[in-house]
Amino acid sequence: MAKVLEKAPFKFNPNGIPPELKEAKQWVVWSLFESDKNKPTKNPCYVTKNGTVKQARWAEPENQYSFDQALEIYESNPSVHGLGFVLTKEDPYVFIDIDNVGLNDPRSAYASIDSWSEFSQSGKGLHIMVKGKIDGAFISQSSGIEIYSHGRFIAMTGTITADLCMEITERQNIIEELLITYSDDEQPSSLKEERKAFSLPEVVNEGSRDDTMYRYCCKLFSDGLTYQEVVSRVIRINNERFVPPLDEEVVKAKVEGASKFMEKVDRQLRAEIFSALEESSYRDLAYKYVFLRSTNRFMNIETKTEMSIQAFNQSMPNIPDEGIDAKGKPKLEMVLPSEFIKRQEDYKVLDGVFWRPTPFGKEIDPEFLYMQELGTSYINTWRGFALTPIRGNVKPWLRQLRRLIPEAKDRKVFIQRMAIDVQMPHEKVNWQILLHGGYGVGKDSIIKPFQRIFGSAFKSLDGSRIGSGFDDELIGSKVLLINEVDNAGRKPEENSWIKRNAASEGASMIMLNKKMAGKVLQANVSSLYLLSNEPDCLKFTTDERRFYVIAGSHKPMTPKETDDYYGKWFDKGGANALFDFLMRVNITISPAMVPERTEAFYNMIEDTQSEWEIILSDYLSMGKGHFAYELVCPIHVSEHELVGIRYKPSIQTIKKWMMKRGFHQYKEQPQAKIDGKIEKKSRTWLANKALCPDYHTLSGIDLYHKIDEIESKGFIDL
Secondary structure (H helix, E strand, O other): OOOEOOOOOOOOOHHHOOHHHHOOOOEEEEEEEOOOOOOOEEEEEEEOOOOOEEEOOOOOHHHOEOHHHHHHHHHHOOOOOEEEEEEOOOOOEEEEEEOOOOOOOHHHHHHHOOOOEEEOOOOOOEEEEEEOOOOOOEEEOOOOEEEEOOOEEEEOOOOEOOOOOOOOOEOHHHHHHHHHHOOOOOOHHHHHHHHHOOOOOOOEEOOOHHHHHHHHHHHHHHOOOOHHHHHHHHHHHHHHHEEOOOOHHHHHHHHHHHHHHHHHHHHHHHHHHHHHHHHOHHHHHHHHEEEEOOOOEEEEOOOOOEEEHHHHHHOOOOEEEEEEOOOOOEEEEEEOHHHHHHOOOOOOEEOEEEEOOOOOOOOOOHHHHEEEEOOEEEEEOOOOOOOOOOOOOOHHHHHHHHHHOOOHHHHHHHHHHHHHHHHOOOOOOOOEEEEEOOOOOOHHHHHHHHHHHHHHHEEEEOHHHOOOOOOOOOOOOOEEEEOOOOOOOOOHHHHHHHHHHHOOOOOOEEEEEEOOOEEEEEEOOOEEEEEEOOOOOOOOOOOOOOEEEEEOOOOOOOHHHHHHHHHHHHHHHHHHHHHHHHHOOOOOOOOOOOOOOOHHHHHHHHHHOOHHHHHHHHHHHOOOOOEOHHHOOHHHOOOOOOOEOOOOOOHHHHHHHHHHOOEEEEOOOOOOEEOOEEOOOOOEEEEOOOOOOOOOOOOHHHHHHHHHHHHHOOOOOO
16 A cells, blocks of 8 residues: 655645635545655545555545634644645536646736635645536646646645735636637547537538547547548448538548557546546455455445445545447446446455454454454454553542552462463453442443453443353453442352353354344454452352452542542543553463462352361361262262262262262252242261161261271272
């Protein structure tokens, strides 16, 4: 793609623009871009989120601005070189461009016709704006005068002439005077159409025969007839309609003259159209759009929006291109945009879409934009971050972080974890933040800037929206904030969902089930931030590797801290400043492995264990016994393999032995209803009083010890 030149060619003067033009929303911005020609090309442009200047189509409404908007873009971006005004069929303006006005040049008089005029960028040309009408465009190369009423954008300077007139007045007489005075045969665009539209009279009388014959020959050549076909046709017509007929030698001379002229017109037209094509953004059409087989639609690779073929063709005018006529000769033709883009070398047809976040500024980088998997091609629909990083003050956020997380090492891990998401959004992090603290301490507010940074890729969820049979909450989500995590009130499938999505399942891409919309392909990169008011919010064992648990503050934020300090910082671009801060953090921890287990982690395990689990865990930690504690807590039998050190009997064999010796499963009283459901306590193995009087008074841990003692002496026959 063409590179924009860094140096602006001149200084635009906004004070030299007429007030009525400033009121029209027909302004574009433009820059000079490198070209294969001897001089740079002047193209309309737009500025991306990361400040890059790219070529744009001036005819597209999204690239047209009010005067103030265009001026702001120009003044805030050194790579934008000027403002331009778009001429349309709906407005009354006619633009007159006079090149290279020299000393004592009679054309300079047109600068004083009581209508606004300005000097061109070179200072040698004149721009004059009047009100009137003109069919098509007038181009006189011999006089250096061009006149347009629509279909162009005009690069304005605001450097008004000495006449200092700031009004645009009706001057149809001046337009007609220029057309008559400076008309020549260097008007291919309009003249060829005029020749094609020529209608031969039934009778051509003396006085108009020469001109009519010449124009008729031009029309026949425009219609695609060969030289010999034109000669045969005009000799016959000469004898039928011309009174008196022209000499045959004169007729052949007219054919020869028209042939040379139309060849010149064709060359001129070809050069004119392809010059315009070269300088426009049409040449980049194949870089801007791809075609999707799955939906039979075009997609804009920058905005990630889809358009039907019909809408694509209606979004821009037909495009000039070189084709082949019926006789196999090259010709210029106007084709539909959908046809034009298919002819381009870089045109891409893809099978479908996927979603994967990319590093900042890499939204259309081919490395992240396209994917090929199992012979199927995809385009990435990630639209980029919602904000631009801007260097600024992050002290309010760091102050709030210190209040919320007392331990310095925990704050460092928290910052590093957020930095990984910002700098490497395309990576899956296999450990997540679990932060618990008191009510109103600011847990949500510390994460709030992430919502601004990631935009629609940030979702805030509660238990009612997870654990269902659909994955809507994961689709298009990089950051998931799980609020009010509470082990006591959660359903098993909800806790299972949290743990399952906390770590990678091994696949870089996953197929998600979207409600009412089928399957969606996206990268397996979602990050979870779990917040809770309770220190026992999630139940897990010492083998857990998916959570970094942080014990937060229990001191609520004051209204002054919430609104006057942190709130004002956030409202004044705090998220942009935090984005920049996180982009510059030196990441020293691994996305694949949790940094360490905190004291809060072990406290949470202890807080969520039942009395039985604590007793048995302490007993087993002493290294005693030959059976796992599941023997006396068979609720776990279905989840774990029960294995002895000396023997490896099946679970059923152990159960049969225990029942044969008088043991039975004792079911304790159920707990109270929780969320309308009865939660039963764990079952334990106890001795039947009648069958084994020696055992029935033993506690669970004593029973465990007794079984181990009997087995170790070899008295248990398994």
